[in-house]
Amino acid sequence: MDPTAFDNLKTVLEGAVYDADLQGRIAVVDRRDLVDLARLLREYAISFRLNDAPDPFVVCTARLSLDFAELANERLYRGQAGCRLALLFALPVRRLSVCPFIEGTLRTIWGRERIIRQTLRFPFPHERGPYENEVAVEFARLIYEENAADLPAMVPYMISSLEQLQSFID
Template structure:
């Protein structure tokens, strides 16, 4: 009998919770969804991007990854192998004053999320246009792998994502 992987179970749980926020609660609008199998390295990636209703200029993307090592460790039931998935968030927000706003964003992220994260902010702009704003790609990587034990935490996780999006509308 087919036994779904940790990745498959987490993907479905994230999908269900995010689609509920879109369809039932109408708090968000889903912008994009990716379910990818990378055959060159035998890895799985699931991404789902969304924005708050009426706030489409600031987006959040949940990124769930499983490497060959994680998939093989689970399927082959390798003892003492820390299997699971990596989880990351990516937010996109337009900013005008990077020196001030990047610092505010970093502090707000640290206030909302635990210390067990890696935070990266990458600024970009379109060359040849008048520079009035930058696009800030804010990436939050969680250091610990997740597995089915965290499925019950997904609703609370998504509440934190929504809180982060609301906070970004004020900065």
């Protein structure tokens, strides 16, 4: 059986990230390749940070996911399967006032049409921070196998995002 579009996109994304790792620009810190049987979902995520970033550092996770409907469309009907791509940036912040600047920075890099969500977490009862900020950059469309060449081209933007977000850490 031929590999799915998801498998091909995953391979391209993984290769592009590891190429940047081999060049010494970033360090891969985690990788997950999951099959969720309860929700019938495939997900691949690769996490990395700047190689020379001081601690604490920003972590970028590039997440590719495929739901059952898209997989069935490809396998059963020989249709075109699309995957979702999201980028997650995790960084500690001390002040909530930096959040609009974080969003503005990512909009400058990724464009106005992207969905950007920030989720702040803190350990109870320390409401005044520091906060763990997870910033999601979501693409409001599916990506297809013919978009595979876009994935390596996105890695420099991910690295630029890491560099610029690192400046928000006190």
